[in-house]
Amino acid sequence: MLLDVLHTLQGRRGHLVRADLEAFSHRARVPLATLHGAASFYSNFRLDGPASPVAVKVCRSLTCHLNGSRQLLKTLQERCATEGGEVEVSGCQCLGLCERAPAVTLNGLPLGPVTAEELLAQIAERRGARTRRPAPPRVPYTSLARYRKAGGYDALELVRKGELDLAAVVSTLKASGLRGMGGAGFPTGTKWEFVIKEPSQPKYVVCNADEGEPGTFKDRAFLELSPHEVLEGLLIAAAVIGAKEAVLYIREEYLSARANLQKAIGELRRSGLLSAPGPQLRVVVGAGSYVCGEETALFESIEGKRGEPRIKPPYPASIGLWGKPTLIQNVETLARIPEILRRGAEWYRSQGRNGAAGLKRFALSGHVAKPGWYDAPLGLSGEELVSQYGGGMRDGHALKALFPGGVASGFLAKAQVSTPLDFDPLVKAGAMLGSGGVIAVEEGTCAVDLVENCLEFFAHESCGKCTPCRVGSEKLLRMVQALRAGGPSIDPGTVEELATTMIETSICGLGMTAPVALRHALQHFPEEFEAHAQGRCLTGWCAR
Ligand SMILES: Cc1cc2nc3c(=O)[nH]c(=O)nc-3n(C[C@H](O)[C@H](O)[C@H](O)COP(=O)(O)O)c2cc1C
Numbered sequence: 001m002l003l004d005v006l007h008t009l010q011g012r013r014g015h016l017v018r019a020d021l022e023a024f025s026h027r028a029r030v031p032l033a034t035l036h037g038a039a040s041f042y043s044n045f046r047l048d049g050p051a052s053p054v055a056v057k058v059c060r061s062l063t064c065h066l067n068g069s070r071q072l073l074k075t076l077q078e079r080c081a082t083e084g085g086e087v088e089v090s091g092c093q094c095l096g097l098c099e100r101a102p103a104v105t106l107n108g109l110p111l112g113p114v115t116a117e118e119l120l121a122q123i124a125e126r127r128g129a130r131t132r133r134p135a136p137p138r139v140p141y142t143s144l145a146r147y148r149k150a151g152g153y154d155a156l157e158l159v160r161k162g163e164l165d166l167a168a169v170v171s172t173l174k175a176s177g178l179r180g181m182g183g184a185g186f187p188t189g190t191k192w193e194f195v196i197k198e199p200s201q202p203k204y205v206v207c208n209a210d211e212g213e214p215g216t217f218k219d220r221a222f223l224e225l226s227p228h229e230v231l232e233g234l235l236i237a238a239a240v241i242g243a244k245e246a247v248l249y250i251r252e253e254y255l256s257a258r259a260n261l262q263k264a265i266g267e268l269r270r271s272g273l274l275s276a277p278g279p280q281l282r283v284v285v286g287a288g289s290y291v292c293g294e295e296t297a298l299f300e301s302i303e304g305k306r307g308e309p310r311i312k313p314p315y316p317a318s319i320g321l322w323g324k325p326t327l328i329q330n331v332e333t334l335a336r337i338p339e340i341l342r343r344g345a346e347w348y349r350s351q352g353r354n355g356a357a358g359l360k361r362f363a364l365s366g367h368v369a370k371p372g373w374y375d376a377p378l379g380l381s382g383e384e385l386v387s388q389y390g391g392g393m394r395d396g397h398a399l400k401a402l403f404p405g406g407v408a409s410g411f412l413a414k415a416q417v418s419t420p421l422d423f424d425p426l427v428k429a430g431a432m433l434g435s436g437g438v439i440a441v442e443e444g445t446c447a448v449d450l451v452e453n454c455l456e457f458f459a460h461e462s463c464g465k466c467t468p469c470r471v472g473s474e475k476l477l478r479m480v481q482a483l484r485a486g487g488p489s490i491d492p493g494t495v496e497e498l499a500t501t502m503i504e505t506s507i508c509g510l511g512m513t514a515p516v517a518l519r520h521a522l523q524h525f526p527e528e529f530e531a532h533a534q535g536r537c538l539t540g541w542c543a544r
């Protein structure tokens, strides 16, 4: 598989060398241009020469930005500029370590929160180290023995023996109200039914562990701490839809999650649970692209192409991976399934609040006292999540706004934070639950700066396949950048026109959600935009 090959080639020399690509192109009869086209799509492949012996990446995405990453990056770049190329410091997008903001990687090793002084000390240590890439931090996880003791894999065995028939599994999932936790919230049982009904063979099941949305790190928690929950959900899905192969696509930066996942798969193989009638199980490691989390882009990526989304319909249930019927689910969705089958649909439904069904693992970050992931009832409010789980806002500050589902979800203003964190109520409030990456923002933060950061993310991650997103996200970003640089004020009518075009005509959700935060900021904080047009930041945030 092409991604595996590119990772191996890069792993050998620290970057992709033309001679290696030519040799592979010749051997595998793949045109060099195809290889280059794929490799150049992903941020983590280096085609421009070897990395420096010490490489630091500083996350610039929203939660880290709110916690001082811009200053951290600037200080490090200034202090390391005299190192003669020995130390490379660059900015990057969300590392999935948002609870540790400001987060960085040092030769791939995740660190955070860190100050510039702490990092400079670590850089000095690494300069003398013999190995470039350190081992991933060890995170204890629930072993197969412990998982089985608590009833783990019982549901899979019942399904495989036919004691839990396939129609019963689907009707339990439907009755539980379980919806997709990767962003779109599609009812899970209904999706399984669509794939089952497809006559074409073979079928595939895919677990989406690409998790790249700023503010989202809950899938990392599942994979690091309880990989067997995810694997059991994946194997049940494979058994129910009759999949030939199960693929788990995980982002490259999740070193500890990948290590624990491999250990858990090793345990499964030794236990015989992966033998026939189980499917082939394959792990594919991504290479740094947010849009690859979009389901059809993810298929393209697994197939060894540039991770560009496909036009839908057709939907993955009929034409997915390798053009075959495919069930794709988020990590959290799959992880919930074994327990639902063991404890029943009613049990799961009853976990929700305010009319919502079930549980949600919220990733909470931003200006809260205790950032982290929390299993909470779906339907509790953002206000409750922050106060009852997150320890309130840090230093007793007041809340200004709350992103309920990462930067793509738009945000709730203070007056709206009692809205239940649930799919439909949030849509009614003009926002989205997304994947449940909640980012709390304190009073005193500049709405213009906030929005500029969101737009930078989307403009950076747009794959460029369709014009509304490629041009629109850049244009919106340039309007906000110009405003901050003392340029003309932003015309809300122009923003509205651009936003409508992007929402209605973009191929995928990235382009459809890119303008939402700016729309909300203009709606809730117009005075901050007006002040910036006159060269003033009302909050004083931009002068800090
Ligand atoms: C730009 C973009 C990025 C996405 N990233 C992810 C992701 O990292 N993980 C994920 O599960 N779903 C992601 N999704 C949603 C997937 O397309 C898809 O809806 C999901 O994997 C289906 O699983 P679910 O029904 O269990 O949520 C993304 C969607 C878009 C438009």
Ligand code: SF4
Pocket: 291, 308, 309, 461, 462, 463, 464, 465, 466, 467, 469, 470, 506, 507, 508, 509, 510, 511, 512
């Ligand atoms: S909306 Fe953006 S990310 Fe999605 S296909 Fe179009 S250009 Fe690519």
Ligand code: FES
Pocket: 059, 060, 061, 062, 063, 064, 065, 093, 094, 095, 096, 097, 098, 101, 103, 214, 215, 216
């Ligand atoms: S790690 Fe920085 S925003 Fe997620």
